[in-house]
Amino acid sequence: MALRKYIFVTGGVASSLGKGIISSSLAKLLQARGYSVTIQKLDPYINVDPGTLNPYEHGECYVTEDGAETDLDLGHYERFINIPTTQNNNVTTGRIYQSVINKERKGDYLGKTVQVIPHITDEIKRRIKILGTRGNFDFIITEIGGTVGDIESLPYIEAIRQLRWEMGPLNSLVIHLTLVPYLAASAELKTKPTQHSVKMLLENGIQPNILVLRTEHPLNSDIRKKVALFCNVEYNSVIESMDVSTIYEVPLLMQKEDLDGSVLRKLNLPEGAKPEMKPWKKFVGKVKNPKKYVRIALVGKYVELPDSYKSIMESFVHAGAVNDCKVNLESIQSEKINEGNIGNIFSDIQGILVAPGFGDRGIEGKILSARFARENNIPFFGICLGLQCAIIEFARNVIGLDDAHSTEMDLKTAHPVIDLMEEQKGVTIKGGTMRLGIYPCNIKPGSRASRIYNQLEVMERHRHRYEFNSSYLKIYEDNGMMAAGINPDTELVEIMEIPDHKWFIGVQFHPEYRSTVLNPHPLFIDFIRAALI
Ligand code: GLN
Numbered sequence: 001m002a003l004r005k006y007i008f009v010t011g012g013v014a015s016s017l018g019k020g021i022i023s024s025s026l027a028k029l030l031q032a033r034g035y036s037v038t039i040q041k042l043d044p045y046i047n048v049d050p051g052t053l054n055p056y057e058h059g060e061c062y063v064t065e066d067g068a069e070t071d072l073d074l075g076h077y078e079r080f081i082n083i084p085t086t087q088n089n090n091v092t093t094g095r096i097y098q099s100v101i102n103k104e105r106k107g108d109y110l111g112k113t114v115q116v117i118p119h120i121t122d123e124i125k126r127r128i129k130i131l132g133t134r135g136n137f138d139f140i141i142t143e144i145g146g147t148v149g150d151i152e153s154l155p156y157i158e159a160i161r162q163l164r165w166e167m168g169p170l171n172s173l174v175i176h177l178t179l180v181p182y183l184a185a186s187a188e189l190k191t192k193p194t195q196h197s198v199k200m201l202l203e204n205g206i207q208p209n210i211l212v213l214r215t216e217h218p219l220n221s222d223i224r225k226k227v228a229l230f231c232n233v234e235y236n237s238v239i240e241s242m243d244v245s246t247i248y249e250v251p252l253l254m255q256k257e258d259l260d261g262s263v264l265r266k267l268n269l270p271e272g273a274k275p276e277m278k279p280w281k282k283f284v285g286k287v288k289n290p291k292k293y294v295r296i297a298l299v300g301k302y303v304e305l306p307d308s309y310k311s312i313m314e315s316f317v318h319a320g321a322v323n324d325c326k327v328n329l330e331s332i333q334s335e336k337i338n339e340g341n342i343g344n345i346f347s348d349i350q351g352i353l354v355a356p357g358f359g360d361r362g363i364e365g366k367i368l369s370a371r372f373a374r375e376n377n378i379p380f381f382g383i384c385l386g387l388q389c390a391i392i393e394f395a396r397n398v399i400g401l402d403d404a405h406s407t408e409m410d411l412k413t414a415h416p417v418i419d420l421m422e423e424q425k426g427v428t429i430k431g432g433t434m435r436l437g438i439y440p441c442n443i444k445p446g447s448r449a450s451r452i453y454n455q456l457e458v459m460e461r462h463r464h465r466y467e468f469n470s471s472y473l474k475i476y477e478d479n480g481m482m483a484a485g486i487n488p489d490t491e492l493v494e495i496m497e498i499p500d501h502k503w504f505i506g507v508q509f510h511p512e513y514r515s516t517v518l519n520p521h522p523l524f525i526d527f528i529r530a531a532l533i
Contacts, residue, residue: 002036003138005267006128006172008160010208012148012197013179017214018250020073022177022241023143024080025251029260031081032275035138039077040089040131041070042124043145044152048094052431059307063463063513064089067437072310073143079314079516080251088134091127093152099123116155124159148176149200161205170268176201176208177241180215180223189217191227198231209266210237212259218242237262246287246317248517251280283321283517290326294531295348299369299386300355301362303331309355312383315515319524323532334365342372351379351503351531354386356463356510360409367393374398379503379530381523384464387496387506388418391468394481394498408466419469421492427465435462439487441494441509447484449495449505452526458485460494460509467508468493503530 007026011019020041027037047053050061051069062075068087077085100123104114131140144160146153164172178194194213201208211233213219224238231238239257244250254260255275264271296316302308309331316327330349337345346352352373354366370390373380382390388406395404395417403410406418427433438459443450450456470493473483485495485507498504505523515521 002132002136003269004132004171005139005269006132006163006167007139007141007263008163008172008174009141009143009177010148010157010160010174010201010206011144011146011177012200013193015147017177017179018241018247019143019145019177020076021247021250022175022212022254023073023141024076025254026175026259026263027077027139027141028080028251028280029255029275029277030139030263032277032280033260033264033272036136037081037139037141038083038085038089038131038135038137039074039081039141039143040091040128041073041077041143041145042127042156043071043090043092044150044156045092045145046094046097047092048098048431049090049092051434055302055308056305059305060310061463062311063436063461063510065438065459065461069432069436069463071145072307075311075314075513076247078513079318082516082518088127088130091124093155096120096123096127096155117158120155121159121162124156125163128159128163148197148204154204157201157204157206164206169266173209173263173266174201174206175210175212175263177212177214180213180219182216189215189219189223191223191230194227195230207232209233210239210259210262212239212241214241214243216243237266246284248280248284248287248317252277252284279518286321286324287317287326290320290324292323292325292532293328294320294323294325294350294528295328295330296351296353296528296531297330297332297346297349297369298353298355299332299334299337299366301334301357302355303333306331311510311512311515312353312355315512315521315524316528318515318517318520319528322520322525323528325528325532327528332369334362334369337365337368339368342368346372346376346378349378351381351527353381353383353527354389356384356386358385358408363389363409367396370394371397374498374501374504377502379527380501380505381503381527382506383512384508384510387508388466388468390504390506391417391476391481391496394476394479395472398479398481399475406466415472417469417472418466420465421467424465434465437461439494439509440489441485442488443495444482444484444486447482447495448497448499448503449484449523452522454522457488460507460511461513462509464508468496502533503527 059072070090219240228235320327366389370393395401401415404415405413407416483493484497511521
């Protein structure tokens with residue numbers, strides 16, 4: 001029987017303090033003690049999901065196996081605890097209101113005034129509890145997006161207050177993450193913002209049980225005592241979270257601070273043996289002490305915001321460790337690439353990855369990058385739109401179809417080598433209507449992909465509307481670009497490769513969503529291996 005304990009993680013003082021990483025680290029430690037854990041993110045914005053958000057707004061959109069377009073924190077959860085999340089692991093205010101309004105229209109509340117309390121808070125509570133009732137989890141960690149004090153997070157805080165009251169102190173607890181700023185002029189760490197933030201939680205009826213303090217400098221015992229006294233928490237429940245060079249070190253820091261022990265003691269649960277973190281420590285050791293370096297270009301149009309390509313970046317950290325090397329990613333804005341400067345831009349690059357994306361901004365720079373990689377025998381990895389660019393390039397410059405394009409960019413092209421999928425043709429609504437989630441892919445025996453995967457049937461996650469137009473497949477294969485992966489049900493081409501090249505692979509799916517610390521993705525590993533040669 002699963003224990004079903006609920007841990008709520010809130011944040012105060014500032015955003016971007018790393019609630020997702022703290023939640024993932026705690027989950028990892030509890031898991032390493034033998035408990036089953038899942039993590040959920042509640043986002044207080046009104047979009048039903050982040051699928052319709054530009055990455056500049058909220059970073060990458062992460063896609064789960066069951067096809068949910070979710071917050072990028074779910075990527076961290078999966079990378080840390082190595083188990084897949086689902087639609088239920090990410091809920092937004094938009095989704096909460098949508099279900100309440102749908103129920104109201106159906107007449108479920110007939111005669112009643114529908115209000116934030118109790119109807120919205122009840123729906124929030126239902127969404128939190130679903131994870132516990134549908135899965136077999138000892139711990140359900142729920143991270144509340146945003147910062148305490150924001151108007152939009154109030155219903156979530158109220159829902160937690162009610163749940164705490166309903167569940168009692170031995171079935172739930174609250175961890176509050178804040179910032180302790182350092183004033184260089186007076187060489188002092190300041191706890192007042194933390195005190196104020198806790199006060200704000202108290203005003204809303206919540207006494208946090210554990211405080212995690214993000215800081216650039218170590219917290220001495222006086223500071224810890226002061227925070228404990230003024231925020232009403234035990235001394236041992238004031239946890240220091242120092243800035244570190246890699247997020248993967250955070251579970252080890254939290255272990256040192258005994259965050260997991262604190263949680264277990266408060267819930268009156270056996271601490272048992274210390275968490276088994278050997279494989280994790282080995283991985284962190286490799287990340288921090290690389291034996292080699294490799295320079296990879298990441299060509300995309302959202303490069304100004306690193307969070308836009310979060311999963312790709314993390315996949316390179318995992319794959320780099322396997323290769324005992326650090327991947328130095330050179331983010332290149334595809335709009336800036338032209339025939340005149342491309343040689344310079346890629347002069348000391350050992351591999352080129354063209355990123356996923358939408359729309360025509362910067363598209364020609366991506367197409368040029370694929371060409372440069374092909375012509376100069378530089379390892380090339382195209383993901384989703386990156387594959388589509390490689391296909392367009394090959395048509396134009398190898399097959400001789402001068403104006404080949406994707407109908408996403410040019411509806412009137414004479415050679416639509418990338419075209420809208422049949423199932424997408426009648427679709428007009430934008431939210432949640434792409435080809436999303438996990439699909440099977442059969443790998444062609446003898447292909448490079450088959451050697452890399454070392455298996456002939458794989459499952460990968462998708463997020464796109466356009467596909468390779470298979471009516472051109474024969475002419476591609478006659479000219480040296482081969483289909484190496486096909487969906488067995490729809491015959492959609494999922495992988496293209498050029499066998500007569502050092503390493504040239506494009507995939508219609510997103511391998512980056514599947515790379516975790518314990519299961520790095522084979523395509524990323526082999527791409528790095530090839531780039532190092
Ligand atoms: N815009 C392309 C499509 O919809 C590629 C999508 C992507 O790169 N995720 O097919």
